Amino acid sequence: MKGMTVIVKTVSGWVKVLIFLFGINIILFGHLTPGGGFAGGVILASSYVLLMLAFGREFVQKNLPISLASRLDCLGAFLFALVALLGVVFGGSFFVNFLYQKYMPGQALDLVSAGTIPLSNIAIGLKVGASLFLAIFALSSLHRDFQRPEAAGDSKHPATGQE
């Protein structure tokens, strides 16, 4: 996928940062305003999709390589599981909101309140953003010149022994 003209590249470079920050805002305030981990993660992924459309796939591959996105993906899932497991250690059951009940109750409607929910939101946002980016990146790499199977000379199918 190649890039676009200079005007598009300049403007989308600025706009991408704004979208990314907006996504982080939706994730962090997920316990106060509508949104939360999943919606914020989708916005983060779409900021990278904007980069991919404007600059081309190779630029984004250098910016956020697939191996790093894959590691972030697993890290997000692992953090979410870690928060749930810490609920067992401190509270006695999975997903217990131990921060709210014991250690850090906080004032209602503040940023630091509602216990472990912001931590879960951050983990989910990381995971969803990374995995949607990976999915769209992988789907865009399948776009190439197709040959019809007869012309390409397919080999025998291994299981049925037919052409």
Next chain:
Amino acid sequence: MLYALCFLLFMIGLYCAVVKKNLVKIVIGLAIMEYAVNLFLIMLGYRVGGTAPIIGRGDVATGVDRLAARFVNNAVDPLPQALVLTSIVISLGSLALLISICIRIYDRYGTFDITEIRRLKG
């Protein structure tokens, strides 16, 4: 009445998934079916004249003591909204997998037409 329209949307999606011959149109039919079910689920929680189930600083300022009672009496049901969030995420994953399989099928067979993708018979 609205529920009947929602069901009509579900039937349109089902018709599209059953009758159409293009792979991508089948996928769109499935997506319409999932939208119809999500819409039905949200409409279940509706209360005539209800407010959004969000507590803001204004509500807290006007008196914390009757906050819970005012919330329960006025707000629409928030549980179906949580269910629909989960359902949207699930259908996103499912749709991504469907689209990638469609692209791979085009890569192998060279066509999107299901009447030509018929190697498995019997």
Next chain:
Amino acid sequence: MSRVLPAFVVVPLVVAFILPVFGKKGKVWATLVANMVTISLLALAVACVGKTGIYEVGNWSSRVGIVLVLDGLASLMLLAVNVVAAAAMLFSVRYMEQYTAKPKYLSLFLLMVAGMNGVVITGDIFNLYVFLEIASIASYALVGFGCEHEELEASFKYMVLGSVASSLILLGIALVYGNTGALNMAYTARAIQGSGVNAGLAFAMSLFIAGFGLKAALVPFHAWLPDAHPSAPAPISAMLSGVLIKALGVYALSRLIFNVFGVSIPVGWVLIALGVLSMVVGVFLAVGQWDFKRLLAYHSISQMGYVVLGIGLGALILAKGGNPLWASLAILGGLFHLVNHAVFKSLLFLTSGSVEMATGTRQLKQMGGLVERMPYTRAACTIASAAIAGVPPFNGFWSKLILVIAAVQAGFFGLAAVTVVVSLVTLLSFLKVQRYVFLGELPEALRNTHETGGSMVTAMLFLASLCLLMSLLVLVPSLRVAVLQPAVDALVEGVNHSIRVANL
């Protein structure tokens, strides 16, 4: 014991997300970790037999939160799921070397196991849907794993039908929530007991029968199974045919019919009709097949018909107010056949995978005389064929006998006759398999095949010995009372069971 219930879901889920970090270089480590997970889950499932309890996630009370329930039926299904998962994972250590991207296969497999365990132990209807979707989406990806022509086509067909099924199930759940206002199974059961089944709930019931019937591949809804199960890699076919169509289809349907909605006469007749159709259509379509795995897939449809027949018969007898002893016997036959089929059908698919890996083909006409080259595979396949056809000392005979006895005692002589005829035709088609694959003479092209030893043979022999030992489950009274009877009681007790377990 209920404190370890979340481990069945959490451990495979977390390990599934750690495995892609190993990458290509750590393939051996990844395989070792995955096998340790499945074997430890099997040990945990054996330890959970006969215990009951509930686990409230997040310490929220059951009025507002999600509960995980361990009762007799859940522990029986956990045993079945984890036995097949451990055997299939052991088999795939060697079998999946033919494919690239093995760590991704392992993490998808563990996701599927986590989803199935979750379906079996959950006590909340929407949570059932979420775990159902996790297992289904993982299985869609696994069916198309090889990315050849036919695997992709099969995976697409399976995905479309599976998505329609999931939408129908979600619509049913929405109707249940709208009519009762609760999602926890015990609370829903109490609300339905109080208000009775109105038109909305009856429509929801029919949506559930259609949706779960699609997942279980009962006959009007079976169109995806003959394409999907042969195209998947052999251990995945074993998992799909062995446990996925049961845990997601028949278990969920029977849990909802018996423990949430309550049995009624139309539902019982519908289940019996679906069961008989599946049995007859499945076996007659299977006899004419020349592709080994496609034949086994059609037999899966037929044997699921047995299970649904047993459960439907029990539901009908209970709804008519007949003798609860015969209802309990019919349900015992159905559930025992479910567990038996998990073991011998997965063994059959594993042997077909071993044959395919050695000879490179699935067509029966191109094989022959493999008995001299692959003795262990031949022994395992013979044991499994005898079990599925209902030959006496193996487990299939006992479950079919129980079903026939229950049908005769309840007065349904026609059903008993159909059951016996289908069993004879099953024997016929497996004699055909034995003759074409193992007996006869070895063709020129296959002179160099040999048994691929090690983990594949171990997994097959493990399942084959289980085929023989499981007949003890119904013959030895103490084992029957410990393992099978609680599961039967959980269904026969009906709506009161869920209310009692949740301490309402």
